[in-house]
Each structure stands twice: as C-alpha cells, then as structure tokens.
Amino acid sequence: MACLLVGALLLVAQTDRVHSSSSQQSEGTLLQSLRYRSGSESNETEHNSPQSQSSITSQMIPQSIIIGVRKGGTRALLEMLDIHPDIVVAATEVHFFDWDENYVKGLEWYRKLMPFSYPHQTTIEKTPGYFTSIKAPERIHDMNSSTKLLLILRDPTERVISDYTQVYYNRLENHKPVQPIEEMVIKNGVLNTKYKAIQRSLYDIHMSNWLRYFPLNQIHIVDGGTLIRNPLEELQKVETFLNIPARIMTSNFYFNQTKGFYCLRSDGKERCLHESKGRPHPVVNSTVLKELHTYFREHNERFFSMVKQTFNWH
Template identity: 55%
Template sequence: MLWTVLLALLVILLLQTQLSVCLRELRSGGSSSSVYSPPSSSSSFYNATQQRLPGAIIIGVRKGGTRALLEMLNLHPDVEVAKAEVHYFNVEEHYRRGLAWYRAQMPFTVPGQLTVEKTPGYFAAPQVPARVSDMNPAVRLLLIVRDPAERLISDYTQVLHNRLTRHKPYKPLEELLLHKGHIDPGYKALQRSLYHQHLARWLEVFPREQIHVVDGDALIRDPFPELRKAERFLDLPPRINPSNFYYNTTKGFYCLLSAGHDKCLDESKGRPHAPLSGQALKKLCRYFRKPNKLFFEMVGRSFAWC
C-alpha cells in the first residue's frame, strides 16, 4: 500500500514538472517548440559543409584557357569551384580584407572535396607568390599556357572588344606592338607572354613539382588527356571521361556534358582575333624565341609555338 502511494506521488510530481514546462513555453510564445533541431547525423553534415580555402589555384595565364580549365575540372564530383575570379592576392583592396573575406568567396564543400579558384592575373603579379605561400605553402598550382604570340593577340582582342563596347577608341594592335618597326618590349600584353620571367618568381617560393603546367592549345584540340593529367596532379580519382566532351562545330570548340546537361563556354571564347600583318607576326615570333626556350628549360618540356 505504501509503495502504491509513493508511486502515485512520483507520477503527480512528474506531471507537475511537465505542466510547468508547457506553461513556460506558452508564455514565451512557443519559441522552444518552434525551433527545428535536425537529427544528430544531419547536424554533423551541416557542420561539415562549409566554405574552405582553396586547395588548388589556377594562377594563369591570362587568355590561356583558364576558364575552360576551371569548368572542365568542375565536372569532377570531388571538385567545387569559385564561380568568379576573386583577385584576392593581386588586388590590394581585396587583400587587406583578409583570409576571412577570401574564404567567404569560396563555394561550400564537404570534407574530401577540393576547392579550386582561378584568377589569371595572379601569374604576372610580383607580390602574389609569397602571399599565396603565406596562405598555404602546400597549395597546388595550375598554370595553363598557350602560344605566347596567340595569347598576346587574344589579350589585345579582348581589350579592344571591351573598349568598343564602351564606345571608346583603341589603337590597332600593330601600333601598340611596334615602335619604329621593332617590337616594343614595354607593351603590357607582350610582357604577360614572357612566361619565364613570371614563373621564375613562383619558383623562388614553390618547388617545381607543386606547379602543374597545362598545355592550353592541346586542351582546346582534345581536352580529355590534359584533364586526366590534371586529375593525377590533384590526387583526384579518375572521374572525368571522354564522354564528358563533344565538339560543337558551330562554335568551333569542345563543350561539356554532365548528367545529361550540356554546357558551352560563353560567346567570348572563340572570338575572331584582331588582325595583325604577317610581317609583324614574324617579328613577334622571332622576339619570343629566346624567352620560350628559357621557359621550356624551366618546365622540362617544349611546346609547338611559333
């Protein structure tokens, strides 16, 4: 009998406690009950999904195929890419905002995924290699290069297009490239094509094996072999296949296929180059012979450039 009374009292106390909790929730507008708490497994997932600093950066070159390389790497399920060029390390206003700002420009990833960003302006900016190393000395770097004469003409063509879009005049390429009949070494587009000078600064900070050189001309002709090499460099399992690419005869370059959806690069890719006389092109090719040779020695391979 005594045990029955004690048990009844215990039940009454528990009911009173529960009633008090309910009354507190009602007085506070039910805030406690309105907050959804996901299961513990979901909480772990949400905590793991975050913006991370890049484990790999496409550092250049400008007009070398950096956008194509980024979009192709993004076919890999273990890769997430920053959608826009960040210009963190080469723009002082951005760099002063700090790594928290830089991280906030990155995509959300889960553990095991690789974050990649590309800003082709990094390659030729003298201050960038040391800054990248300060962020992460083990970061993997991808450098995509193409024929430096073709790169220069493409560089000029983009600037010309931008100027004409804003209804601003711009000198013909030959006037900028030549001074009194000779190549003008001060022309900025020419300086960006002196790959050996810029790579030398990166090699003062990073070991050669940490920089993977992609053949931009080969990437355009046949993307898959270059992507397979990039996968190996990034320690990614091979997931990109030849079936991820198809040649668009209208555009004149390869487009991408993934999960039944196709994607082509924007209309600026494949834009006709601005004219340059055959004589000026020959002078440009002669000018690049020695710089190209120095670059070939630095990277341990040669390219079929003019």
C-alpha cells in the same frame, strides 16, 4: 522546530543553486550547439543528418589555385574541372593575392568567397592575374605552402593576339576608340616590348618568381593548345596532379561545329563557354608576327629549361 525550519530553507536554497547551475550549463550547451549549426565556430553547415560527417559542408581556403595565364584558357579549364564531382570552384575571379585593396581585407574575407564543399572535395579558385603578379607567389605561400598551383599556357604570340582581341571588343562595347594591333605592337618601327600584352607572355620571367616560393612539382602546367584539341588528355593529367579519382570521361565533351570547339555535357545538361570565348582574331601582318616569334624564342627556351618540358610554340 527552529532548527528544522533553517534546515529546510538551506535545502531549498541548495536545490535552487543546483537547478540554476544545471540551467546555465544547458543554456551554454544550447548556445554552443546553435553556434556550431550556424557555422560561427566551426564554419560548417549541416544539410542532412548531423550524425553523418559526409553531410557537413564548409567554406574552405582553396587547396588548388589556377594562377594563370590571362587569355591562356583559364575559364575553359575551370569549367571543365567543375564537371568533376570531387571539385568545387569559386564562381568569380577573386583577385585576393594580386590586388592590395583586397589582400588587406584578410584571409577570412577571402575564405568566405569560396563555395561550400564537403570534406572530400577540392576547392579551386582561379585568377589569371596571379601569374604575372610580383606579390602573389609569396602571399599564396604564406597562406599555405602546400597549395597546388595550376598554370595554363599557350603559344605566347597567340596569347598576345588574344589579349589584344579581348581589349578590342571591350573598348568597342564601351564606345571607346581602338587601334589596330600593329600599332600596339610596333612603336617607332621597333617592337613595343613595354606593351602589357607582350609583357604577360614573358613566361620565363614570371615563372622565376614562382619558383622562388614553390617547388616545380607543386606547379602543374596545362597545355592550352591541347586542352582545346583534346580536353580529356589534359584533364586526366590534372586529376593525377590533384590526386583525385579519375571521373572526367569522353562522354563529358562534344564538339560544337558552329563554335569550333568542345562544349561540356554533365548531369544530363549541355553547355558551352560564354559567347565572348572563341571570338575571331584579327588578321595580323606577317612581319609583325615574325617580330613577335623572334622576340619570344629566347624567352621560350629559358622557360622550357626551367620547367623541364617543351611545348609546340613557333
């Protein structure tokens, strides 16, 4: 009788261990499932059926970055590409690779600033300051050496004037004093080559830094002038470069006579760029314009040689 009692107690204890083990495994599986669903392990969020891979989105490090140039048309390019169903764009300029105070926050901080995307979509971030940054090329290369880079450029003299115009209006809005562009460009009777707006237009110098880390076939140059006059032509080239289906069409654009440039049409909605875009430029003294054109000529020739293509710049 005692033996039977001991055997029964052992059987109960063994059964309890089995149930306990099973319960722990179930809790572990549930916890793993909850982590998966919340994105703490996979960084993915399910919006529809969990069985469908196409329903899962995640925040991805960008496969393509618009690296510049400031006042070259980066915002227009980004918003036009945002029409494409296979592209998702970061809403703001992140300044991760050019600002040390952001870069030290780490790649995970950067990734979490990206939009959610489906597996087949390309994530694009744009920060115009990257092109002129000494550190950005190496940092982007360290993140992903296969990143596809988009660089939009315009006539360097026009870019200087546009750069000045942006600062001019910003200072007016903040009730700060402003100087005529001629006083910024010319100092003591000679061209002020230290003026930041001029430095940013030295495309050959900045490009040489990027070519130290990325091959030319990984950098696609968008003609900012053509993008304004014929956006579809330039965007089709970008689609080819990014190896995505051609989805942007003529019907996605309409010319706004009041603003004087193309606006966008998609998903039954029409929208133009922010009112700060397309502001009238100041009338610049012809002598100053000639000085700028002369100064940039040699730099432009070197740049054309680097990138193996030319642009219709004065």
